[in-house]
Amino acid sequence: xxxxxxxxxxxxxxxxxxxxxxxxxxxxxxxxxxxxxxxxxxxxxxxxxxxxxxxxxxxxxxxxxxxxxxxxxxxxxxxxxxxxxxxxxxxxxxxxxxxxxxxxxxxxxxxxxxxxxxxxxxxxxxxxxxxxxxxxxxxxxxxxxxxxxxxxxxxxxxxxxxxxxxxxxxxxxxxxxxxxxxxxxxxxxxxxxxxxxxxxxxxxxxxxxxxxxxxxxxxxxxxxxxxxxxxxxxxxxxxxxxxxxxxxxxxxxxxxxxxxxxxxxxxxxxxxxxxxxxxxxxxxxxxxxxxxxxxxxxxxxxxxxxxxxxxxxxxxxxxxxxxxxxxxxxxxxxxxxxxxxxxxxxxxxxxxxxxxxxxxxxxxxxxxxxxxxxxxxxxxxxxxxxxxxxxxxxxxxxxxxxxxxxxxxxxxxxxxxxxxxxxxxxxxxxxxxxxxxxxxxxxxx
Numbered sequence: 001x002x003x004x005x006x007x008x009x010x011x012x013x014x015x016x017x018x019x020x021x022x023x024x025x026x027x028x029x030x031x032x033x034x035x036x037x038x039x040x041x042x043x044x045x046x047x048x049x050x051x052x053x054x055x056x057x058x059x060x061x062x063x064x065x066x067x068x069x070x071x072x073x074x075x076x077x078x079x080x081x082x083x084x085x086x087x088x089x090x091x092x093x094x095x096x097x098x099x100x101x102x103x104x105x106x107x108x109x110x111x112x113x114x115x116x117x118x119x120x121x122x123x124x125x126x127x128x129x130x131x132x133x134x135x136x137x138x139x140x141x142x143x144x145x146x147x148x149x150x151x152x153x154x155x156x157x158x159x160x161x162x163x164x165x166x167x168x169x170x171x172x173x174x175x176x177x178x179x180x181x182x183x184x185x186x187x188x189x190x191x192x193x194x195x196x197x198x199x200x201x202x203x204x205x206x207x208x209x210x211x212x213x214x215x216x217x218x219x220x221x222x223x224x225x226x227x228x229x230x231x232x233x234x235x236x237x238x239x240x241x242x243x244x245x246x247x248x249x250x251x252x253x254x255x256x257x258x259x260x261x262x263x264x265x266x267x268x269x270x271x272x273x274x275x276x277x278x279x280x281x282x283x284x285x286x287x288x289x290x291x292x293x294x295x296x297x298x299x300x301x302x303x304x305x306x307x308x309x310x311x312x313x314x315x316x317x318x319x320x321x322x323x324x325x326x327x328x329x330x331x332x333x334x335x336x337x338x339x340x341x342x343x344x345x346x347x348x349x350x351x352x353x354x355x356x357x358x359x360x361x362x363x364x365x366x367x368x369x370x371x372x373x374x375x376x377x378x379x380x381x382x383x384x385x386x387x388x389x390x391x392x393x394x395x396x397x398x399x400x401x402x403x404x405x406x407x408x409x410x411x412x413x414x415x416x417x418x419x420x421x422x423x424x425x426x427x428x429x430x431x432x433x434x435x436x437x438x439x440x441x442x443x444x445x
Contacts, residue, residue, distance in 0.1 A: 008038035012096040031089030042122035045095045049107040051123050056131030058325045059273040064110040066277035073290035079107040086112045116154030124158045130165040130172050134201050136322040164279045167237050168222040174206035184279040187240040189216050207232045220324045239279045249336045261295050267332040308440050311411050315418045319427050323361035333419050341413040342372050345379040345422035352423040356384045364392035373414050378406050379426045403429045
């Protein structure tokens, strides 16, 4: 480590100590200060850690959390960024605030798609984990094809790193790469010929632009795809979900290659995240029994889905940010057989994506299948989501534009179970208020 790097790291550590001790935050600012003093600070950590990068549109945080839990079955220490601060400054903060390893350590980091190349310029990873690619923050990423190119800019700097990719995602099979590739996906059914709905992301064959068909479709464009025009098809899977036994909003039971596993979180999309963590664990030598133990540990998995008590209410707070993720969350909560109230908090800041048109691709009409006694909307763009719900046939809802008042309103809802769906900055604002009231601990800043 150079003198400049050592000084920058010291300043970063000191600023983190102050912010964490007195302001209960500091996941990004210490990294910004450190990068200002030494823009190449990440190079100083290249010899200290073997790095695994987890990236993709949805599921990065939970996949990373599950991967760390799995890898701790074998490795004493695994460095990670549990708050989900996945831009360059947040990643730098993760490194500079970690205990200095006595020997080469293992780091498993969630990395924003556009920041993969910024990390790979200085640290060559041993592996990449790819979750999926969906339309998300179009103002920042563009279409899914440009998002994949952003990721590949980093991958091309690490041609020997193993890629552990979702084989059910067509784009991950669309480019010739020198990297070793391990594919995971679903093999829990088969039909001769299925098609995805017309407005599905990634509907066209990346080779010939013909409409893709499926032998199995899990959700969105994911599944056992094939092109009847050019023969492009899903690659052979190394690891596969072979059966989904039971799903509730709070748990998923499934089989991977015939072995049953359970995670304490609902949603098909989260089974994919568990499968990705499983594939990474097997790649790094963790046994099936160790992975089973890691998945079924009592502690809840930290992701973008959090449950807490607010008086007599059991509140589930879920981050939503794009149509595919939103629809998966809607499908998940509709498996709840208990009465529940529904809250949607919509902001449109840079971190959320300033374009809110994605909510129109949400299947809110499906909410009418459940007897939901009360809806509530809030956030800076509450009018947008209120209009969308009204057009879905839900005319009667509470409207609360001021997030400062949302907590009090939730306490007045008529059901003991409440689902709160919120965009990123709305989640942060709500969690900050909940932490100040002592309802939850701080974090995810």
